[in-house]
Amino acid sequence: MKKRIAVEQSLTNVTQALREKGYDVVDLKTVEDLKTCSACVITGMDSNIMGMQDTFTEAPVIEANGLSADEVCREIEQRAH
Incomplete structure (x- = not known):
């Protein structure tokens, strides 16, 4: 079964790279x-400028700032359950 990954809309390069690797x-x-x-x-x-830490998911949250699409894919492969 393909893993479902939520991606912010502006990260089109990450979205494309993940789809190429078979992610939903x-x-x-x-x-x-x-x-x-x-x-x-x-x-x-x-970023969390107010210091609030309400958690809505137990899935890993990957911050793409400063990472290439390939680096984000590697992070997901290592951390996604």
């Missing part, structure tokens, strides 16, 4: 998307 990629839009995914990829642009 969905846009990261709602908390419901997080609940059904093996991992999620964010840009890191909306």
Whole structure:
């Protein structure tokens, strides 16, 4: 079964690379998307400046800021359950 990965909409290069590797990629839009995914990829642009740590998923959250699409794919392969 393909792993479902939620990816922020602006990360088109990551989305393409993950699809090429056989992942089911969905846009990261709602908390419901997080609940059904093996991992999620964010840009890191909306970092937690208020220090709030509400957790909506137990899936790994990968910050793509400064990483290539291949590096993000490797992170998912190592961390996604």
